[in-house]
Amino acid sequence: MNGRAGVATARAARSDGKTRLILAAEQLFAKGGIDGVSLREIAAAAGQGNHHAVQYHFGSREGLVHAIFVHRMQQMEARRGEMLAAAEAAGRLSDARAIVEIIFLPQLELPGQRDNHSYAYFLLLYLLRNDGRDFGDFGAELPPNIARALQLLRQRLDFLPEHIAQRRLVTACFMFLNMLTAYADDRVRSSDDESFEDAVDDTLGQIVLATCMPLGSARV
Known part of the structure; x- marks a missing residue:
């Protein structure tokens, strides 16, 4: 050699x-x-x-924690790039549902995560440790495709102050991750009440409505 x-x-x-x-x-x-x-x-x-x-x-431990986050973000980059190109070709780059799908759906295609969702469990814990108030600040530099998707979502939420837009984004992440971890439970997965695909579709719709609602519209 x-x-x-x-x-x-x-x-x-x-x-x-x-x-x-x-x-x-x-x-x-x-x-x-x-x-x-x-x-x-x-x-x-x-x-x-x-x-x-x-x-x-x-x-350090924190260095490893950030490395896990970056590793998984990089694994989803190519798929997000494809979805961004498809959305642009269809004239949907300002469509909230299309943007939300670009942000969240690639996680379903991560290697080894179909019935495990260890990254979903990890990401829940990671987000709880993050105190960023700027939109899209998750404590690590983001690859360009997810950064672009988040920028598109921020433009869609231009009526919100920065810290509120970030809070809604993090809340949206919790919604999606909670759904994934629930379906990692055999008892939920074996239930005939709702398919995994239906749960994903419903959760994405929930995220769009909750994230994009006008400020103060939920007050009674």
């Missing part, structure tokens, strides 16, 4: 090790809470012999 090939192999091994840590941490955080799992447990679950592998790759 020449020097260049050796460097490439080492980089690939580091990248693979980081991905294993990210996926193991997501699963463990989803079950035990972000602060309820030790970094050693995560390293062991990822098959890392080095107990300090998390610190080596991510610097």
Whole structure:
């Protein structure tokens, strides 16, 4: 093996090790809470012999938490790009339902999440830790397609102050994630009352109505 090939192999091994840590941490955080799992447990679950592998790759627990978020955002980027292009071709870039679908539906296509939804559980906890008041501020730099989708939604919500628009966005996330985690429960999934597809459709409609309603319109 020449020097260049050796460097490439080492980089690939580091990248693979980081991905294993990210996926193991997501699963463990989803079950035990972000602060309820030790970094050693995560390293062991990822098959890392080095107990300090998390610190080596991510610097800290918070660094790992942000890495999970960014990893999943990147996995959804291509699909969001396709949906943005389709919405633009159909003249629907200002349509609230189309924008909401671009933001939320790609999560259903994440690898390994169809019957697991560990990322949904993790993201619920992640959002509870986030205190950003600016619209779309989730504590990490966002890839361009999700950033564009959020910008389109913000334009649709231009009648709202920034902090209220952000609150509604976070609330919308909780609506969608609650639906996903409910259907991760075998008792709900086996029920004949409502299909998963119907639950997704109804939740997206709920999100559009709640997010886009005029300010103060719910007062009685």
